[in-house]
Amino acid sequence: MAVKKIKVDYLARVEGxxxxxxxxRDGAVRDVELRIFEPPRFFEAxxxxxxxxxxxxxxxxxxxxxxxxxQMSAVHAMEDALGVAVDGPLRPLRRLLYCGxxxxxxxxxxxxxxxxxxxxxxSAIAMARDHQAEVERGLQLKKVGNEIxxxxxxxxxxxxxxxxxxFYRTPARRELAPLAERLKWARDAALETVRWVxxxxxxxxxxxxxxxxxxxxxxxxxxxxxxxxxxxLDIGARDYDANFEERHVAHSTAxxxxxxxxxxxxxxxxxxxxxxxxxxxxxAQEAARAAGLGETCANPYKSIVVxxxxxxxxxxxxxxxxEAYREPERxxxxxxxxxxxxxxxxxxxxxxxxxxxxxxxxxxxxxxxIVPPTSQNQTSIEDDLRxxxxxxxxxxxEALRWRCEQTxxxxxxxxxxxxxFLRLELERG
Amino acid sequence: MASAPVVVIGxxxxxxxxxxxxxxxxxxxxxxxxVEIREQSGEATALLEALRGxxxxxxxxxxxxxxxxxxxxxxxxxxxxxxxxxxxSSHGFGVAEGIELARALGALPPVCVVYALEGDCFDxxxxxxxxxxxxxxxxxxxxxKDIEKCTKRT
Numbered sequence: 171m172a173v174k175k176i177k178v179d180y181l182a183r184v185e186g187x188x189x190x191x192x193x194x195r196d197g198a199v200r201d202v203e204l205r206i207f208e209p210p211r212f213f214e215a216x217x218x219x220x221x222x223x224x225x226x227x228x229x230x231x232x233x234x235x236x237x238x239x240x241q242m243s244a245v246h247a248m249e250d251a252l253g254v255a256v257d258g259p260l261r262p263l264r265r266l267l268y269c270g271x272x273x274x275x276x277x278x279x280x281x282x283x284x285x286x287x288x289x290x291x292x293s294a295i296a297m298a299r300d301h302q303a304e305v306e307r308g309l310q311l312k313k314v315g316n317e318i319x320x321x322x323x324x325x326x327x328x329x330x331x332x333x334x335x336x337f338y339r340t341p342a343r344r345e346l347a348p349l350a351e352r353l354k355w356a357r358d359a360a361l362e363t364v365r366w367v368x369x370x371x372x373x374x375x376x377x378x379x380x381x382x383x384x385x386x387x388x389x390x391x392x393x394x395x396x397x398x399x400x401x402x403l404d405i406g407a408r409d410y411d412a413n414f415e416e417r418h419v420a421h422s423t424a425x426x427x428x429x430x431x432x433x434x435x436x437x438x439x440x441x442x443x444x445x446x447x448x449x450x451x452x453x454a455q456e457a458a459r460a461a462g463l464g465e466t467c468a469n470p471y472k473s474i475v476v477x478x479x480x481x482x483x484x485x486x487x488x489x490x491x492x493e494a495y496r497e498p499e500r501x502x503x504x505x506x507x508x509x510x511x512x513x514x515x516x517x518x519x520x521x522x523x524x525x526x527x528x529x530x531x532x533x534x535x536x537x538x539x540i541v542p543p544t545s546q547n548q549t550s551i552e553d554d555l556r557x558x559x560x561x562x563x564x565x566x567x568e569a570l571r572w573r574c575e576q577t578x579x580x581x582x583x584x585x586x587x588x589x590x591f592l593r594l595e596l597e598r599g
Numbered sequence: 600m601a602s603a604p605v606v607v608i609g610x611x612x613x614x615x616x617x618x619x620x621x622x623x624x625x626x627x628x629x630x631x632x633x634v635e636i637r638e639q640s641g642e643a644t645a646l647l648e649a650l651r652g653x654x655x656x657x658x659x660x661x662x663x664x665x666x667x668x669x670x671x672x673x674x675x676x677x678x679x680x681x682x683x684x685x686x687x688s689s690h691g692f693g694v695a696e697g698i699e700l701a702r703a704l705g706a707l708p709p710v711c712v713v714y715a716l717e718g719d720c721f722d723x724x725x726x727x728x729x730x731x732x733x734x735x736x737x738x739x740x741x742x743x744k745d746i747e748k749c750t751k752r753t
Contacts, residue, residue: 234642278644294696298700298704302703305704313648326645
C-alpha cells in the first residue's frame with residue numbers, strides 16, 4: 171500500500187499558529203487534519219471574577235484584527251443580562267464602528283493575504299513589486315477602516331471607547347465630516363476592488379454548506395439579528411448552546427463546533443451574503459451582479475469577491491450612517507448590576523461570534539463562554555479539503571501544498587482567536 | 600502626512616518581557632526638533648505608514664537569538680533584513696515584512712537603520728531579562744549618535 175503525506179508545518183498568511191496534515195493512501199484522501207497548536211489563551215477563565223464593565227476591554231485583547239467584534243459581543247451580552255436596550259443615536263454609532271473593522275480586516279485579507287494566491291505570488295511583498303497601484307489601494311482602504319475605529323473606538327487597535335450601555339465619549343458631527351470625505355474615496359476604491367478580484371480565476375468548486383449568520387429584518391447584519399441557517403435554523407442568541415456544540419479533537423487546541431444532530435456548518439462572508447443578499451445596499455447588490463455573483467455563493471474561493479462586496483457595503487453604510495448622525499444627548503445609558511445571564515451574537519469579519527456570561531448580584535462575572543468564528547469553521551475547512559483534494563492529486567507536491575493553503579486562506583482563519591491554529595503535512599501514496 | 604523628516608520607531612510589547620526592548624530603548628531618547636519618536640506593536644502596515652515620506656528612519660526591536668543582550672545594527676536601506684531574526688507578528692506580517700513592503704512600494708526612506716537587540720525571554724507578564732536591561736543604555740546611546748548623523752544630513 172502506497173502512503174504519502176503532505177505537510178505544511180507553518181501556514182503562512184494566516185493569523186496564529188497552525189499546520190495541515192493530509193494523508194493520501196492509494197490515491198485516495200485518507201485523512202485531513204487542521205492542527206491548531208497555538209497555545210490555549212484562557213480568556214474565558216480570565217473573565218471570571220472581573221466586573222461586567224471590564225469585559226469589553228478584556229475581550230478586545232483577544233484579537234488585534236477584530237477587537238470590535240469581541241468587545242461588541244461582550245457589550246451586547248452584558249446588556250442582555252442587565253436588561254439594557256441601547257437605541258437612538260448610540261446604535262448607529264455602534265454600526266459605524268463595525269464598518270471600520272470590516273473595511274480594515276477585509277482590506278488586509280483581500281490585498282495582502284489572499285490576492286497573492288490568485289496571482290501566483292508567494293507573498294504580498296512579491297506581489298507589490300508588480301502590482302504597486304493595487305497594493306497601495308488596499309493599504310489606503312485599510313487605513314480608512316483604521317480611521318473609523320480610531321475616531322469612534324478611541325484607538326486603532328484594541329479600542330478603549332466602548333462600554334456597556336454605549337461609549338465613554340461620542341464624536342461631534344464636525345469630527346465625522348473629514349471621515350465622510352475619506353469614505354467617498356474608499357467607496358470608489360472598494361468598487362475597484364470588486365472589479366479587480368472578480369477578474370481572478372476561480373476553481374469550479376461548490377459545496378452544499380449549511381450557512382449560518384445573523385439576520386436582521388432590514389439591515390445587513392453586524393451586531394443584531396436572529397441566528398439563521400440555510401437549512402431552517404432560526405433562533406435567538408439565548409438558544410445558541412441548545413443548537414450548537416463544541417467538541418475537543420486531539421489535533422487542535424481550538425474546540426470545533428457543530429450543529430447538534432447535523433454537523434459542520436459555515437459562518438463568515440459567504441454565509442452572511444447568501445442569507446442576506448437583499449439587505450445589501452443597492453450599490454453593493456449591483457456590484458455583486460456585475461461581478462458575476464448570484465444571490466447566494468457556495469464557492470469558497472469566491473469568498474474574496476464576497477469580502478470585496480462586503481467592504482463596498484461597509485463604506486456605503488458608513489457614509490449613510492455619518493450623513494444621518496445625530497449627536498447623542500449622553501454617551502451611555504446608565505447600567506445597574508444585577509444577577510443574571512446574558513447572550514449575544516455579532517458578525518465579526520470572519521463570521522458569527524457568540525458570547526455568554528453569567529453575573530452575580532454585584533455584576534461580577536461568574537462564568538463566560540466565547541465561540542469565535544474560526545473554531546466554528548474548522549470542520550468545514552477540513553471538509554473542503556476532503557471534497558476538493560481528489561481532483562488535485564495530479565498536481566506536484568508544491569502546487570498541491572499551495573492549493574491546500576489557499577483553500578484554508580479562503581476562510582481568513584484567525585488562529586489566535588480560535589485558541590483556542592497552521593503547518594501542512596501531506597501523506598500520499 | 601509625515602511631519603518630521605526623521606522617525607525613530609520603538610517596536611514591542613511592554614507586557615512580554617524582552618519584547619519590550621525596542622519601546623524601552625526609545626523612551627530613553629531625548630526629544631529634539633525634526634525627530635519624531637514613536638512606539639508601535641510591530642504590525643507591518645502601521646510600520647509602513649510610519650516610514651512613508653521620511654528622510655531617515657531608525658527602527659528598534661527585540662530579536663530572537665542565542666546571545667541575549669547582543670546588539671545588531673542593520674542597514675535596511677542597503678539590503679533586506681536577515682530572515683528569522685525577528686519573531687512573527689500578526690498574520691506573519693511584522694517588522695521585516697513592513698520594511699520589505701515599503702521597499703517594494705518605493706516608500707523606504709533613503710536612510711533606514713534597524714537595531715535588533717537579542718532577547719532571552721518573551722513570556723507574557725515576565726520581567727525584562729538582566730542581559731537586555733544592561734544593554735539598553737548603550738543601545739540608546741547608539742541610536743542617539745545615529746539621530747545626530749541623520750539630523751545633520753537633513
